[in-house]
Amino acid sequence: MINITLPDGGIKQFEAPVSGLEIANAISPRLAKEVLSITVNGEVLDLTRKIDSDATIKLNKWDDQEGKHAFWHSSAHLLAEAIEALYPDTKFGIGPTIENGFYYDVDLPAGKVITENDLEIIEKKMLELARQKNDIVREVVSKAEALKRFTEKNDPYKLELISELEDGTITLYHQGNFTDLCRGPHLPNTEHIKAIKLLSVAGAYWRGNEKNKMLTRVYGISFPKAKLLEEYLVLLEEAKKRDHRKIGKEMDLFTFSQAVGMGLPLWMPKGAQLREQLELFLKKVQKNFGYEQVITPHIGDVNLYKTSGHYEKYGKDSFQVIHTPQEGEEYLLKPMNCPHHCEIYKARPHSYKDLPIRYAEFGTVYRYEMSGELHGLTRVRGFTQDDAHIFCTHDQLKDEFKKVIDIIFIIFKALDFKNFTAQISLRDPKNTEKYIGSDENWEKAERAIIEASAEKGLITVTETGEAAFYGPKLDFMVKDAVGRSWQLGTIQVDYNLPERFELEYTGADNQKHRPVMIHRAPFGSMERFVAVLIEHTAGKFPLWLTPEQVVVMPISEKFNDYARKVSNILNISDIRTVVDDRNEKIGRKIRDNELKRIPYLLIVGEKEAESELVSVRRQGEGDQGTMSLNEFADFISNEVKQQLNSIYK
RNA sequence: GCUGAUGUAGCUCAGGGGUAGAGCACUUCCUUGGUAAGGAAGAGGUCAUGGGUUCAAUUCCCAUUAUCAGCUCCA
Numbered sequence: 001m002i003n004i005t006l007p008d009g010g011i012k013q014f015e016a017p018v019s020g021l022e023i024a025n026a027i028s029p030r031l032a033k034e035v036l037s038i039t040v041n042g043e044v045l046d047l048t049r050k051i052d053s054d055a056t057i058k059l060n061k062w063d064d065q066e067g068k069h070a071f072w073h074s075s076a077h078l079l080a081e082a083i084e085a086l087y088p089d090t091k092f093g094i095g096p097t098i099e100n101g102f103y104y105d106v107d108l109p110a111g112k113v114i115t116e117n118d119l120e121i122i123e124k125k126m127l128e129l130a131r132q133k134n135d136i137v138r139e140v141v142s143k144a145e146a147l148k149r150f151t152e153k154n155d156p157y158k159l160e161l162i163s164e165l166e167d168g169t170i171t172l173y174h175q176g177n178f179t180d181l182c183r184g185p186h187l188p189n190t191e192h193i194k195a196i197k198l199l200s201v202a203g204a205y206w207r208g209n210e211k212n213k214m215l216t217r218v219y220g221i222s223f224p225k226a227k228l229l230e231e232y233l234v235l236l237e238e239a240k241k242r243d244h245r246k247i248g249k250e251m252d253l254f255t256f257s258q259a260v261g262m263g264l265p266l267w268m269p270k271g272a273q274l275r276e277q278l279e280l281f282l283k284k285v286q287k288n289f290g291y292e293q294v295i296t297p298h299i300g301d302v303n304l305y306k307t308s309g310h311y312e313k314y315g316k317d318s319f320q321v322i323h324t325p326q327e328g329e330e331y332l333l334k335p336m337n338c339p340h341h342c343e344i345y346k347a348r349p350h351s352y353k354d355l356p357i358r359y360a361e362f363g364t365v366y367r368y369e370m371s372g373e374l375h376g377l378t379r380v381r382g383f384t385q386d387d388a389h390i391f392c393t394h395d396q397l398k399d400e401f402k403k404v405i406d407i408i409f410i411i412f413k414a415l416d417f418k419n420f421t422a423q424i425s426l427r428d429p430k431n432t433e434k435y436i437g438s439d440e441n442w443e444k445a446e447r448a449i450i451e452a453s454a455e456k457g458l459i460t461v462t463e464t465g466e467a468a469f470y471g472p473k474l475d476f477m478v479k480d481a482v483g484r485s486w487q488l489g490t491i492q493v494d495y496n497l498p499e500r501f502e503l504e505y506t507g508a509d510n511q512k513h514r515p516v517m518i519h520r521a522p523f524g525s526m527e528r529f530v531a532v533l534i535e536h537t538a539g540k541f542p543l544w545l546t547p548e549q550v551v552v553m554p555i556s557e558k559f560n561d562y563a564r565k566v567s568n569i570l571n572i573s574d575i576r577t578v579v580d581d582r583n584e585k586i587g588r589k590i591r592d593n594e595l596k597r598i599p600y601l602l603i604v605g606e607k608e609a610e611s612e613l614v615s616v617r618r619q620g621e622g623d624q625g626t627m628s629l630n631e632f633a634d635f636i637s638n639e640v641k642q643q644l645n646s647i648y649k
Numbered sequence: 650g651c652u653g654a655u656g657u658a659g660c661u662c663a664g665g666g667g668u669a670g671a672g673c674a675c676u677u678c679c680u681u682g683g684u685a686a687g688g689a690a691g692a693g694g695u696c697a698u699g700g701g702u703u704c705a706a707u708u709c710c711c712a713u714u715a716u717c718a719g720c721u722c723c724a
Contacts, residue, residue, distance in 0.1 A: 103719095116654070116718095202719030203652025210721050214652055217719070245717095249660075258697085258715055314724060336724060370650050370722060371715095379723080468724075487723090555683050580685090591674070595685050605683055615683080 005056040017050035021188060024059050034224075035059045036067035036192065037185050044069070046138055046185045062224055072097040074136060074175075074187040075126075075196065075222040079104045081178035082125035083218070087112055092180070093157045093206055093215050099483065100232075101221030105204055107157065107213065114216055119198035122218070126196050133191040134176040138184060143167040146181065157206065195229035196222045242481040244534035245376040251539055251597060253530075253547075254377065263374040263381030265527055273547035273576065275526050279362055281544075282386055282522065285410055289403055291360040291388055296340035298364060302330040307500055308339040318368040337363035338494075338519060341389040342501040345515075350505040355515060356392035356400055362526070363387045377531035378486055384526045390518040391503065394441070397516050398448040401474075401491060405456045408476060408489045408522045414644070415533055415542070421477045421485070422458050424449055428465035435469050437495035445493040445516070446472045470496030476524075481535040488524040488532060493517075543599055544640045550577040551590055551598045552614075555605035562609040566602060566629060573633040600636065 002016045004023060014023065020038030024031045024047070038047050039058040044066045051057070060067035076095035083090055083106055090112075093105030108114065114122070141149070143162065149172070150158040158181050162170065173182045175190055187193075198220040206212035223229045240246070248254050253271030260266060267275060283293070302321055305311035314335065322331040334340065341359045350357065364384045373379050392400050412420060426446050427435045435442065449472050453460050460474070467473060476489035494517040497503075504512045523529035533541070543549060550570060554563040560581065567577040578598070580590040595601070602614040607626075614632055616624040627635065 113653080200718055201653070204720045205651075208721070210651070214720075216652080219719080256716090262715070308724095310724060318724095338724090365724095367724075372650065372652095372720085373722065374716090470724095551685085553684080556681095558682090590685090593674095598685090601685060603683065603685095607683085617685080619685085 002052070003054045004051070005054075007058045014051075017052040019050055020045070020047035020057070020059065023051075023057065027059075031059065031061075034061045036061060036064075036187055037070035039066055044185050046070075046136075047188045048138070049185075062228075069097050070185050070187055071192065071224065072102040072222060073182075073185070074190065075193055075220065076102040076104050077136070077173065077175060077178065077180055077182070077186070078126050078129055078190055078193060078196075078222075079122070079198075079218060079220055080106070080180060081129055081176060082122050083114075084178060085129070086122060086125055087114075091155045091157055094161075095180070098219075101199070101219060103217050103219045105206070105215040105217050107206075107215050114201050114218060116201060119201065119218070123196050123198050123220075126193075129176060130190045130193040130196075132176060133189055135189050136186045137174045138186070139172045139174065141170055141172055143170055146170045146172065149179070150181065192224050193222050194224055195226040196220060197229055197233065236482070239481040239483075242535045242538045243376075244378075244480075244531040247534050247539040248377070248531075250593065251547075252594075253534075261381070262371065263369060263379070265377055265380055265382070270547040271530070274541065274545060275530060277545045277547075278523070278526065278529070279386070281414065282407075282411065283360075285407055286358075286360050286388070289358070289407060290356075291358040294341065294344055294359045294361050296334075296337060296344070296361060296363065298334055298366075299331040300334050300340060302332050304339045304343070305332050305335075308342075308497060309500060310335060310339070319366055333366040334363070335365055335367050337361055337365065337385065337387045338389060338497055338517075339501070341387075342497055342503060342517075345389075345391055345503055346501060350391075350515075352393060352505055352507045352513070355505060356390050356396050358388055358390045360386075360388035377527040378480070380527050383528070385521045386523040386526065386529075387519070387521050390520065391498075391505075391515040392518070393505075393513070394444055394516055397445065397493065397518070398452050400518055401448055401452040401493075402456055404491045404518065404520045404522070405452060405458065405474075407520075408491075409456075411489070411522050412476070415536070417478055417532075417536065419479060420488075422453065422460045423466075423475045423477060424453060424460045424462045425466035425468070425473045425475065426462060426464050427467040427472065431465070435467065436499070437471065441495055441516075442472070445495070449474055449491075449493065468492055468494075470494045478532050478536075480532055486524075486528055486532055488529055489522045490520065490524060492519040494519055539597060542643050543636070544643055546576070546597075546599060548576050548578045548598050549636065550575055550600040550602060551580050551595060552577055552602045552604060553580040553590075555603060559604050559606070559609050563604050566604060566614060569629050570633060573637065575633060575636055602632070 001013045002018070004012045004014055006012065012026065020035065021032060024035045035047060037060045038045055039060060040051055040055050044060070060070070062068060062071065076097065080092055080095055083104070087108055089109045091107040093107065095102065095104035143165065146162045147159060150162060161181060171182065171184060173180055173184060173186055198218055200219045202217050203214045204217040205214055221232065223232065248271070251270060252268045253274060254268055255266050256264070257266060299322060302311060305315070311332070318335060319333045322333070323329070324331070341361070344359060345357065362384050364382060366382045369379055369381055374381070390400050427442060432439065453474060471493035473490060473492035475487050477485045478488050479485050498514050498517050503515055505515055507513045552563045552567050554560050563579050567579045570577045578590065596619065599619050601617040603617065604614055608614055613626050613628055615626050616632060618624050
């Protein structure tokens with residue numbers, strides 16, 4: 001007899017060996033039907049694996065990540081089985097699970113392609129195979145045996161994978177006529193897979209290397225119940241409606257023009273208004289934190305970027321140099337603001353008493369992203385960073401770092417970004433020659449970042465070897481509507497540029513010292529930030545950001561003058577208004593869908609015009625009553641203030 | 650950059666080898682006088698661009714270009 005400890009601490013005794021499925025059955029037959037995998041002493045295993053000694057277990061169902069994992073992994077095998085049946089002689093790469101679903105990389109026989117239209121056929125085949133209720137059987141094989149089997153199948157990808165595995169650790173999984181090299185775990189039987197949707201098909205390089213052959217990758221998702229699939233598809237549809245490209249078009253925020261060039265966004269009046277509000281907000285915060293605004297040009301002498309080292313690293317792969325009538329004179333569109341700010345720092349001598357110095361600029365930069373990388377506003381070729389560079393002493397580094405984290409917190413709070421990931425990127429200690437700067441400085445900087453993050457209560461993930469070559473960094477990632485992760489805020493410590501630009505300050509000891517530089521951009525870039533903001537809010541911005549807060553609507557053209565007067569008076573109080581001229585021959589009529597995005601509607605007619613009043617309606621909430629202009633101005637300012645005050649708490 | 654898909658009115662899309670279609674938006678007129686509206690008429694297109702096949706191409710073929718999905722990349 002062996003003791004099996006359950007998650008609630010209860011212990012059950014079984015005759016060894018016992019399988020997960022048998023344990024589940026002993027608890028309840030219904031559980032046995034729902035359970036998908038088993039965690040035994042922390043290791044996730046097939047339900048059919050025999051346990052032969054005391055163990056702590058957890059039975060994983062659909063709601064458990066481990067359960068979904070096994071489910072989707074088996075679904076990937078089912079996909080491969082279906083493809084093999086429909087396209088004989090296909091060679092198989094890998095077929096893992098992903099956050100939502102699974103994919104399989106396949107190398108189709110010459111001349112065959114899978115297009116979106118074929119997905120439905122493959123889906124049907126998968127369901128047909130699932131209904132055969134085949135057991136999924138695990139087999140342990142020697143390396144020699146594995147190599148032999150896949151040599152027979154003539155599958156170069158699996159052979160490559162096997163050749164890298166250690167003998168004794170190799171397992172195969174069989175279901176029906178299909179066999180795959182796989183570590184598992186899997187479902188006991190394909191019958192659990194009841195609903196399948198193949199989502200897309202795309203190319204993917206074998207092992208992610210662009211020098212390798214491009215395989216066909218089929219993405220899919222599967223569920224134990226049809227209803228769950230329906231719900232997921234609805235969720236996907238909802239996410240698509242929040243796409244910033246769609247909303248940006250609907251709300252007239254920004255556009256792209258082929259005549260201007262790809263990846264070069266054009267901000268329309270309302271988008272510019274939104275962006276301006278964000279900029280004003282950050283400028284105000286930064287002012288409180290002791291930043292000074294600077295302004296630098298969009299181009300710089302090529303030699304500036306040779307000094308900074310950027311030209312050498314990226315010159316060939318970026319926008320090319322700008323020539324002038326003067327022979328030999330060459331300029332570059334600026335790909336970053338740092339060198340310019342270094343030159344500002346350098347323009348005057350500095351005392352340790354002046355530090356830290358914080359130069360901020362909404363600096364527009366140009367980077368030649370590869371054409372396939374461009375994506376709405378999230379990845380563009382010309383964008384504005386909310387950039388700032390802090391020049392400080394080593395001793396001030398940690399404190400400055402913490403202050404930058406504070407700014408990022410303020411912004412994320414202001415816009416209700418709760419689901420962000422903070423990632424600390426450190427250098428690879430085994431490969432220190434890749435990085436510049438002394439070991440001592442690196443250790444100091446890394447410690448400063450780690451401690452500053454910890455002291456700020458930030459939950460971080462740490463990536464070793466992901467640091468920039470000039471210093472460690474802390475990045476803030478936020479997900480868009482469909483779950484793609486984008487880097488927004490970034491804080492980077494830099495030892496490289498102060499060195500290259502020979503930046504100095506005079507210390508208390510009357511000696512020259514080198515300052516440390518912090519690059520930081522809380523939004524990351526205005527473009528990407530606005531994109532993510534749109535997807536988070538689905539275009540319903542907080543009142544303080546809304547491009548148009550109030551629409552004034554006269555009930556007839558007789559009251560147009562009064563409507564315009566109302567608008568002007570409110571504008572003086574910084575309330576962004578627009579007049580609906582629907583009853584006048586000249587002027588702009590506010591479109592219905594436009595109207596629905598404006599929070600307040602002021603109706604003005606005879607009663608209002610006589611005693612300088614407005615009738616207020618709040619979008620979605622109906623009549624708010626009649627009030628004087630001053631009352632309304634206070635009313636709306638209070639709402640804005642409330643929103644902003646809650647940010648600082 | 651790679652693989653695949655797509656490009657028809659301002660927007661969302663249908664169509665198809667022989668005068669180019671719808672809904673919404675737009676313009677004008679009418680109605681409506683406390684209203685997040687109603688009716689009628691009108692205007693709007695080198696069917697992404699350039700070649701080819703054809704008596705005839707927006708439609709078929711090729712190339713280019715842009716967009717979309719994914720891969721790769723992201724100072």
